[in-house]
Amino acid sequence: MRNQEIAKIFYEIANFLRIDGVDFKPYAYEKAAISLEALKEDVGDIYKKGGTKALLEISGIGKNLAEAIEEYLKNKKIKTFEEYKKKLPLKIDELLSVESLGPRKIKILYQKLGVKSLRDLEKVAKKHKVAPLFGFGEKTEKNILEGIKFLKTSQGRMSIGKILPIARDVVEKLKTLKEIKQISLAGSLRRKKETIGDADILVASDNSEKIMDYFISLPGVKKVWAKGDTKTSVRMEAGFDIDLRVVKEKSFGSALQYFTGSKDHNIATRKIAIDKDLKLSEYGVFRGESASWRMIAGKTEEEVYKAIGLPYIEPELRENEGEIEAALNNKLPKIIELKDIKGDLHCHSNWDGGKNSIEEMVKSAMDLGYEYIGISDHTKFLRIENGLDENKLLKQHEAIKKINEKFEKQKIKFRVLHGCETNILNDGSVDIKDEVLAQLDYVIAGVHSSLKMKKKQMMARIEKAMRNPNIDILAHPTGRIVGQRDEYQIDFDKILQLAKETGTILEINSSSRLDLRDIYIRRAKNERVKMIINTDAHKKEQLDLMEYGVSMARRGWAEKSDIINTNSVEGLLKYLK
DNA sequence: GCCGTTTTCGGCCCGACTGTTTTCAGTCG
Numbered sequence: 207m208r209n210q211e212i213a214k215i216f217y218e219i220a221n222f223l224r225i226d227g228v229d230f231k232p233y234a235y236e237k238a239a240i241s242l243e244a245l246k247e248d249v250g251d252i253y254k255k256g257g258t259k260a261l262l263e264i265s266g267i268g269k270n271l272a273e274a275i276e277e278y279l280k281n282k283k284i285k286t287f288e289e290y291k292k293k294l295p296l297k298i299d300e301l302l303s304v305e306s307l308g309p310r311k312i313k314i315l316y317q318k319l320g321v322k323s324l325r326d327l328e329k330v331a332k333k334h335k336v337a338p339l340f341g342f343g344e345k346t347e348k349n350i351l352e353g354i355k356f357l358k359t360s361q362g363r364m365s366i367g368k369i370l371p372i373a374r375d376v377v378e379k380l381k382t383l384k385e386i387k388q389i390s391l392a393g394s395l396r397r398k399k400e401t402i403g404d405a406d407i408l409v410a411s412d413n414s415e416k417i418m419d420y421f422i423s424l425p426g427v428k429k430v431w432a433k434g435d436t437k438t439s440v441r442m443e444a445g446f447d448i449d450l451r452v453v454k455e456k457s458f459g460s461a462l463q464y465f466t467g468s469k470d471h472n473i474a475t476r477k478i479a480i481d482k483d484l485k486l487s488e489y490g491v492f493r494g495e496s497a498s499w500r501m502i503a504g505k506t507e508e509e510v511y512k513a514i515g516l517p518y519i520e521p522e523l524r525e526n527e528g529e530i531e532a533a534l535n536n537k538l539p540k541i542i543e544l545k546d547i548k549g550d551l552h553c554h555s556n557w558d559g560g561k562n563s564i565e566e567m568v569k570s571a572m573d574l575g576y577e578y579i580g581i582s583d584h585t586k587f588l589r590i591e592n593g594l595d596e597n598k599l600l601k602q603h604e605a606i607k608k609i610n611e612k613f614e615k616q617k618i619k620f621r622v623l624h625g626c627e628t629n630i631l632n633d634g635s636v637d638i639k640d641e642v643l644a645q646l647d648y649v650i651a652g653v654h655s656s657l658k659m660k661k662k663q664m665m666a667r668i669e670k671a672m673r674n675p676n677i678d679i680l681a682h683p684t685g686r687i688v689g690q691r692d693e694y695q696i697d698f699d700k701i702l703q704l705a706k707e708t709g710t711i712l713e714i715n716s717s718s719r720l721d722l723r724d725i726y727i728r729r730a731k732n733e734r735v736k737m738i739i740n741t742d743a744h745k746k747e748q749l750d751l752m753e754y755g756v757s758m759a760r761r762g763w764a765e766k767s768d769i770i771n772t773n774s775v776e777g778l779l780k781y782l783k
Numbered sequence: 784g785c786c787g788t789t790t791t792c793g794g795c796c797c798g799a800c801t802g803t804t805t806t807c808a809g810t811c812g
Contacts, residue, residue: 223784228784229795230784230785230794230795231784231785232784233784233785233795234784234785234786234795235784237784237785238784238785265785266784266785266786267785268784268785268786269784269785270784270785271784271785305810305811306801306802306809306810306811307810308809308810308811309809309810310808310809310810311809311810340803341802341803341804341808341809342802342803343802343803344802345801345802345803346801346802346803349801349802393812406812432800432801434800436799436800437799437800449812464797464798464812465812467812469796469812472796472797472812473796473797474796475796476796476797477795477796479796480796485796485797486796486797487796487797487798488797488798488799489798
């Protein structure tokens with residue numbers, strides 16, 4: 207899609223403009239870039255149909271940007287951008303990612319010292335050429351060097367699965383202090399983004415000093431970056447930072463709303479406040495004139511949203527991706543919750559080299575309050591995973607049947623379903639005979655080999671599998687692994703269309719894959735394609751990963767009815783049939 | 784550069800902190 211290419215250029219122009227000291231235009235370019243990215247149709251097609259006039263219909267695109275798009279479509283180049291690249295030949299993204307460096311300082315560094323890249327920056331900072339510059343100084347130079355070091359070691363963001371448990375543990379420990387009146391996670395961690403830069407924790411209290419002292423003494427705290435009254439930042443041994451903020455109880459709700467973000471959501475909510483002659487900040491919602499603001503809300507998020515005329519918006523929806531409009535029209539989705547999940551259908555046992563027996567997995571599933579679990583071991587193509595062949599699968603079928611019979615006798619209302627995770631081979635066939643697949647309760651199929659296939663070939667392969675009537679669920683449909691591996695060459699629109707046509711259920715895999723990702727979940731929901739949230743547990747403890755899949759589903763606006771393992775076992779089996 | 788049943792001109796979110804100043808610019812969230 208050319209939309210993404212042009213959006214990227216607009217983002218870069220925005221940065222150039224900032225460095226050039228131009229006000230407001232960067233915001234316009236960025237807004238245009240965002241709406242291009244969100245666009246379903248290719249701008250090229252829109253242009254072909256209606257020329258620049260049609261481009262003006264896109265929000266955030268005016269006369270000039272419509273012409274810029276036209277220019278790109280015609281010559282693959284945008285003059286403004288080319289000129290800026292010559293005028294300011296900098297690796298801007300790289301330099302902006304250094305903590306404490308913004309556009310203004312980058313410009314000075316370029317003009318005075320010729321800094322064009324991270325490497326240049328490191329060189330001049332080490333030679334102490336930065337500190338003497340006007341507006342810089344010793345500390346700034348040191349911060350720059352530390353910023354570079356951080357970028358090199360951590361690459362910025364970690365996956366939510368690594369951070370959330372540690373952050374929650376810190377919250378639990380802080381809760382033991384009687385000075386704390388309220389406490390919550392905030393920021394992207396509360397919005398459950400798949401990767402997290404740093405963790406934010408918000409506390410309501412009148413005694414910040416004691417809380418900060420206790421906080422920096424907690425086990426796992428490696429280094430204290432800064433300790434203040436309202437904010438303290440530490441580096442954890444696990445390799446990420448936690449910011450702890452303390453606010454007054456009367457502002458806890460507005461502060462939580464503010465620190466949860468996202469930034470774009472906050473900008474939108476503040477604009478709504480302004481439209482209503484109100485002011486929204488982290489201290490509350492205020493009415494009046496600048497000389498005499500009167501606080502009308504702030505203690506809880508609910509009352510903050512209510513004061514500006516909105517219903518409560520779940521944190522996972524706060525990305526300014528339409529939730530504001532939905533809230534204004536009372537059309538917010540009732541998004542799925544963890545407690546809606548009645549079972550997990552992608553679980554491995556020790557039959558394929560998983561850690562726990564079927565019985566142990568079943569016991570853990572019962573402890574979670576599930577009504578059923580599906581055992582879906584790997585099949586024979588995956589030698590390294592001890593994949594099961596037809597004979598073993600049939601034997602396993604008998605073993606599971608016996609467990610169910612025992613439960614029935616004991617009047618235990620729990621069902622073990624039998625499936626398997628077959629491999630979609632290069633030609634689109636799967637590695638277990640159809641007559642055996644037909645005997646199972648359900649069949650999962652996934653791509654586990656030849657991941658680098660060209661798009662056309664890969665799609666033909668997946669299409670053939672989805673058209674196999676025995677295959678119910680497409681496992682980890684895009685193949686990505688967070689922070690590790692990008693998706694296969696796929697055409698997601700085509701996958702959605704095939705899912706609709708064949709009734710194939712798309713998996714939301716809760717392991718480190720988090721696949722489908724949130725934006726795809728939202729698209730699937732819009733197309734009324736059914737999904738299932740599974741953990742892909744290879745040991746019983748991993749059944750707890752369900753929360754992450756549910757979080758992605760929530761971020762994708764999925765409701766209970768979009769996810770089939772919110773059904774009771776009868777409803778589920780009917781659906782799978 | 785975009786946008787508009789208050790506007791085709793004058794807005795564009797808001798506040799704290801840092802480090803550098805001596806009243807504030809730049810950066811961050």
